[in-house]
Amino acid sequence: MEAAAMDNVATNEVLIQALSRLLMEKFNVQFAPENSQIRCLAHVLLAALEEAEDPAKEDDYLPNKDLLFHYDPALDDDLIQREREEFGDDIGGDNEDEIASLLTDLASKFEAMSPLQKLRTTTTKICSSPQRRKRFRAAAEKAFGNDLAPSSRKLASLSVVRDVRHRWNYTQAMIERARLLSEPDTPR
Numbered sequence: 001m002e003a004a005a006m007d008n009v010a011t012n013e014v015l016i017q018a019l020s021r022l023l024m025e026k027f028n029v030q031f032a033p034e035n036s037q038i039r040c041l042a043h044v045l046l047a048a049l050e051e052a053e054d055p056a057k058e059d060d061y062l063p064n065k066d067l068l069f070h071y072d073p074a075l076d077d078d079l080i081q082r083e084r085e086e087f088g089d090d091i092g093g094d095n096e097d098e099i100a101s102l103l104t105d106l107a108s109k110f111e112a113m114s115p116l117q118k119l120r121t122t123t124t125k126i127c128s129s130p131q132r133r134k135r136f137r138a139a140a141e142k143a144f145g146n147d148l149a150p151s152s153r154k155l156a157s158l159s160v161v162r163d164v165r166h167r168w169n170y171t172q173a174m175i176e177r178a179r180l181l182s183e184p185d186t187p188r
Contacts, residue, residue: 071169073161073177082127082159087134116171119178123160133159140181149180 016033023029073079106125110118126136137156144155161177164170 071164071167071173073173076161079159079161082133083157085130085133085137087130087137119174120163123162123174123178126160127162136160155181 013033016036020031020033020036023031102125106121109121113121126132136159140156140158147155149155149158158177158181160181161170161174163174
């Protein structure tokens, strides 16, 4: 695999060059960085859990290379914009038949998915249209009312966090937000 297709390319290149130098200096072992690779830990673990696509077929680095490496939901402009989004009465929506069709389609796909895949799919579906974001907000307001999150913000104002595969802190933020919204009384 080419180095450009790996996640955390610059970090991996530095690591592999340092490893090559160390192996030669300490143990007189020849290790050629240009012919070797060290995968990111997230990709290795997700592959072991059968959560990762084949990196030769689907490159997660290039589409996400401009995203913050150290994710903080408080600094995510897209998330902040979704949480501040105002919904008017004039916003169109999925009709009941479309919603039923979507739920039927998701239910059949969910049977074969792991919990992490289900969460990724759910957050993607929620974020993918203003109509779904509006329905999510309405459901959150109905469920939480004026309850506050640990950050002293209204739980109903929070949006789901979208994941960036193979970047642990995005995945962690997605899971933490989902836990907060599904179990708001659980201490964190």
